[in-house]
Amino acid sequence: MFKKILRPKDKKKERDSKEEKNSVALYLLQEKFERDEIDFEKMVRIPSGIDPREWIATHTLGLFHNINQLYDAISEVCTHCRNMNGPEKRRFTWTDDRGKAIKYSAPQHCAMVFSYCQDKLSDTTLFPTKFGLDFPDDFIDQVQVIIFHLWTVICHIYQNHWTDVQNLKLKNQLNLIFLHFFNFAKEHAVVPLEELLLLEPLFRVLTCQN
Secondary structure, three states, rough: OOOOOOOOOHHHHHHHHHHHOOOOOOHHHOOOOOOOOOOOOHHHHOOOOOOOHHHHHHHHHHHHHHHHEEEEEEHHOOOOOOEEOOOOOOOOOOEEOOOOOEEHHHHHHHHHHHHHHHHHHHHOOOOOOOOOOOOOOOHHHHHHHHHHHHHHHHHHHHHHHHHHHHHOOOOHHHHHHHHHHHHHHHHHOOOOOOHOOOOOOHHHOOOOOO
């Protein structure tokens, strides 16, 4: 019986397939994260007497600034990332004004994320800054879009730049941002569950829920 002869490209594909099957994401090899007793579940829960939209706006703004600053710190090592990929072989795309999904490189995608979010967060009709002004009816819908875009950046950093984050000694900052984001997204349902599942194993590792 003849054995199948593999061409060089086939051998590489087979080798890569085996490595992917047997590999474990490096960010999952952490120990439980020491959070200095930060109760993230309590931190994102709306206090009594507070306008829910005001609370959600405050957390959205804080997450944007933290994720933006973190990505800025690793942006130089991201310049060669051709794809905006995340865990589970996920490839994120950008949807244009006509609803067309476009595949950009990671630096291009992230630049568009931060530009889009900055424009939205600076829009005083969406995020009122003066007393007496109300939030628009579609406020939550727009926040969901902002938060999802920021989520793609977090996913890409963990998937592609975990070693870079460690080398830059930013591991704790990234994990803090992630735990804040994950608890906030779950509590207020601003990210679809199927998206959160991409990094749900990391959440279990960091909170010792395995």
